Amino acid sequence: MSSRFYFGEDSDPDASDNDTPLPFPKPLDREAFLAPDFDPTAFLSTLSNRFQTLEDLQTELRELSQALNKELIDLVNENYQDFLTLGSTLSGGEDKIEEIRLGLLGFQRDVKGVRDQVEQRREDILALLKQKKALAKEASLGRGLLEIAERLDELENNLRISKPKTDQQNGKTASIQRSRDAEWSETWEEDTLDDSDDEFDHDDDNGVSPRLRQRTDDLLIIKHLIHIHNPQHPFILAQDPRLRKIQESLVSSLETTIKREPDIKVKQRLLQLRSSIEG
Numbered sequence: 001m002s003s004r005f006y007f008g009e010d011s012d013p014d015a016s017d018n019d020t021p022l023p024f025p026k027p028l029d030r031e032a033f034l035a036p037d038f039d040p041t042a043f044l045s046t047l048s049n050r051f052q053t054l055e056d057l058q059t060e061l062r063e064l065s066q067a068l069n070k071e072l073i074d075l076v077n078e079n080y081q082d083f084l085t086l087g088s089t090l091s092g093g094e095d096k097i098e099e100i101r102l103g104l105l106g107f108q109r110d111v112k113g114v115r116d117q118v119e120q121r122r123e124d125i126l127a128l129l130k131q132k133k134a135l136a137k138e139a140s141l142g143r144g145l146l147e148i149a150e151r152l153d154e155l156e157n158n159l160r161i162s163k164p165k166t167d168q169q170n171g172k173t174a175s176i177q178r179s180r181d182a183e184w185s186e187t188w189e190e191d192t193l194d195d196s197d198d199e200f201d202h203d204d205d206n207g208v209s210p211r212l213r214q215r216t217d218d219l220l221i222i223k224h225l226i227h228i229h230n231p232q233h234p235f236i237l238a239q240d241p242r243l244r245k246i247q248e249s250l251v252s253s254l255e256t257t258i259k260r261e262p263d264i265k266v267k268q269r270l271l272q273l274r275s276s277i278e279g
Contacts, residue, residue: 028061148229152246208269247278
């Protein structure tokens with residue numbers, strides 16, 4: 001069997017072409033893999049003149065890897081006892097280890113302090129957000145109550161309902177005060193009836209006076225605002241007498257208009273308005 005030769009070697013000049021074996025690529029150089037800046041792409045580009053298939057290159061690399069693993073195992077087996085005694089021969093590192101341990105403990109303590117501060121800030125922010133939400137709710141309630149008061153004042157002015165004046169100077173007796181209240185009640189009822197004769201005569205397309213419809217809607221809006229806010233709020237409870245007077249005034253005007261209205265359909269609409277007010 002003829003000996004193997006590689007690319008780049010001089011062949012025997014006396015050998016005939018038929019007897020010369022095919023050349024083999026040179027084995028891969030192990031030193032090429034030890035370079036700090038080893039680049040697989042650059043390494044493969046240097047193998048372009050090896051005239052070797054990719055499968056053969058993979059086989060050669062696999063064999064090289066297996067050979068290196070075998071050499072490593074043999075090295076460990078030959079020096080096994082030295083590897084076992086390596087840990088016991090190390091000395092002088094206790095101080096460094098203790099220094100590192102203390103440093104880690106200090107770092108953990110600092111991290112815990114920062115974490116506690118973050119948690120405290122988070123709780124403070126949550127408390128402030130809760131307080132802000134409560135204040136916003138109170139502000140919304142205040143705006144709602146103010147709107148109710150303004151609408152009540154406007155509706156009372158439109159219906160010409162005035163609040164009874166109390167005598168704060170000489171403090172008259174309760175019977176005299178009740179008498180004044182009764183006189184005032186009769187006065188505003190008469191004024192309301194007289195006003196309703198004038199302002200509720202002209203009907204719109206549905207046969208209902210626009211003013212009567214508007215003031216009825218105003219009262220319903222006030223009732224709706226009271227419903228969406230706290231109906232048991234002291235301010236809202238204090239407005240109950242004013243609401244009753246407004247409701248009585250509108251109901252009285254509606255009844256007068258119903259009696260005068262000859263159209264049955266218009267009467268039905270007016271009755272529906274009165275029902276919505278009394279509901």
